[in-house]
Amino acid sequence: MARSQAQDIIRCQYCEDEPAVFLCVPCGDELCPRCKVFHLKSKVPSGHNIIRLSERLHPTNQVKICEVHSSKAYEACCEDCQIPVCIMCIQEVHGKHAIGKLQDLYEKQKAETEDELSKMKTQYKSEIIERIKDFKNGEREIKASHKNIREKMKKQAQEFIDHISVILKEALDESSKDEIEKLMEISQYTAEAERFEQNLDQLIEKFESLTESSHPADLILYRKQYPDTLKRLQFPEKINFTMPSFTIGQINKSQNKHQFGKFTSGHISHLKLGDDSLQAKHTSGSASVKSSTKKVPGRPVKISETKTQKRALYHVSCGNDRSAYISGEGAGILLIDKSGTQLDNISTDGEPYGLAVMQDRSLIYSDYGNYVIYRQSFNKEKTKLLYTVSGPSGLCCTRSGDILVCMSMGLFNAAKVVKYSSSGSKIQEFKTDQNGRRLFSDPRFVCENVNDDICVSELSRNKKVVVLNKSGNLRFTYDGNVLAMTLKDRFSPFGVATDSLGHILIADNDNNAVHLISRDGDFLSFIVTENDGISRPRGISVDTSDNLWLVEEKNACVKVYQYLS
Template identity: 75%
Template sequence: MSGRLHPTDQIKMCEVHASETYEACCGDCQVPVCLTCIKEVHRKHPIGRIQDLYEKQKAETADELSKMKTQLKSEIIQRIKDFKNGEREIKNSHKNIRKKMKKQAQDFIDHISTILKEALDESTKDEREKVMEISQYTAEMESFEQNLDQLIEKFETLTESSHPADLILYRKRNSDTFKRLKFPEKINLTMPSFTIGHFNKSQNEHQFGKFTRGHISHLKSSDDSLQVQDLSGSKRVKSSTEKVSVLSVRSVKISETNPQKRELYHVCRDDRSAYISGYGPGIQLIDRSGTELNNINTDTEPSGLAVMQDGSLIYSDVYNKVI
């Protein structure tokens, strides 16, 4: 055991009156004060012991520190892991797609070499763009982790080895530090795909097959709660070349999401998912089983839906006459 004094037994000089030590705390201002401070500023305020305010602030700080070490730290680690898993999935998907492309090209290599090169270049470009974008998100999350580690170190120092006044003053000046911790924006990955075409020398390049680029959508939570979007979970849109199953309105269960939406008007689909809308505002994104992947809020009832070639959604608002 070292001979270091307990924090409450240490001497701390007043920041306002350098020749005097902190002797008490102001109950109204929540700051340590010396005798001159009490006479000049705080004489009409309730004065208490430094020990009492210190113990209260220490307990609150310890609680926030525990949350940062457990909840925040573990969720950051998981998010970084998910982002890196998503990067590996993109690389594996593109690797498998290029194998399919090369195998298909062997049947008509004499007249398809130019088309094959364009398709491979597009796949490589899409892979490079998506990996770069995910790397940026990963870097943001790692930077957030570094800032969190610094804050954890700061809180540990304040609660374990600093003078009580240091903690009290820090809490006074930075009372909302923990509340201001915000995760970077979430993302959702849609894997690229390649649909094999049919060999026919008299046909154009579209008979070679259709390459669909991957898509990274930005997800914003409706509240400030800390939620991790699992890129490898069951709710992610899956990449597949299987035939699309027919979904019934019953399986979508629109009314459970919005009791007023009892009628389905619009369905706009691609190979993996579908956007739907009906009576009242709002657009749902569902997968083949009818599971809701996302719920998009709109001010008015959509008049029509469409999915662009890059996977982005557009809809018309007849009331405001805008797209």
């Protein structure tokens, strides 16, 4: 490059007399108007691209040297491999591939990147800010609740002070310990969310740089290395706050410390994700804190009732508090809202034996006869998620994003529940208890509780609900025996579901009732019975607002109840 010693003026690279006005991008030559004419007459494999010298700083006009061939610049792109290439790359590797313009691939990927950047700046950024706000609101609620409880404890203790000073100290320590544990747990979630926000800001900055000031090849290479950036973002889970409580006891100096009162620890639980995930319309997190004060009312309130055109209904799965997927006898799955309006009709090859909504709002359903579980994305793209060795029936999606599948007897005559990852890889099998005894003969419905317990309805001769901890150890079974005098027919469990308080709900098909039991297996009440107008309940699901969705087998009817207040 020729420059004047007296002035910092770029001279023509050919005549070295006239100031350079133009630049040939492929060749890198700086030209005056007269030499530009002669330069264009020379032939090069990639052709010439003459621009004004003042335009050379624009990213699309800069020369980017090939990472493989250091003496050559990127001149085109391989449409098959979706990468920039130089002339040597084409000759050595990509000769039989479709070669296109670098600018065309750049414009396409720039549009995709800008769309993702927009989502990160608006939807993702606002969501993580709102979640952090929810976590901090939960901290304030827990602090206020514990403060109020301790005041009650102290007031009650004034009447017992000569007799229960030791008990008071134990109770206060129990409350303080629980508060510290819960606040530490919440702080971990808050820290995780704040770390995610920082990473998100860095990613936003990276995408802005790639789309605004970097060379096109930088963006293309980055997209090649990280093609699914948004899908890889692992959002911290939302959590639900159950506030602690203190039950005041009756004064009786001769009795033990329970006369003083009983402290009940709070609970932090993950919220089930479906349409309530990031891809869905954002809803305020304040409701999750308020839900901690819910209790079982005397009578349920029916929200809606919808008659369908199917001959019988078997399954229901909620993705949020507004809609649910329904299936029954024959092929096809319906999506209806709470008012009964049909939102979608999904075609299937056969009758689904189980339904579940994943965290990304995709629907999965089991094909029992073909040993296949299908996945249908929210944009209606259907794929075979996994093949099973036994007939798959009931399904559920866990809070961690994994899948639990009930397997009835098949090729290996082994009934079990299997945990898979969201991509279809097997993680764990549950077949026997800690003593080696077989757990299942015919598992049909499965769900996960807020404490990670796995709840399975067993339809063998010994009809019962089997509850395992997350490691697969048997916690308890519930067979309705305590209600033998109440039930008109033998306990017949089908659909199982759990709510945000850890209750387990069971559809008792033969007795026309839905049982409500504690997370430890104690019978609490019937939520609805035939006196409430239900008949042959089969599938049940609890939505994100703790409403019960119930499908009746023979009436082919969908009913929604509010049972917590």
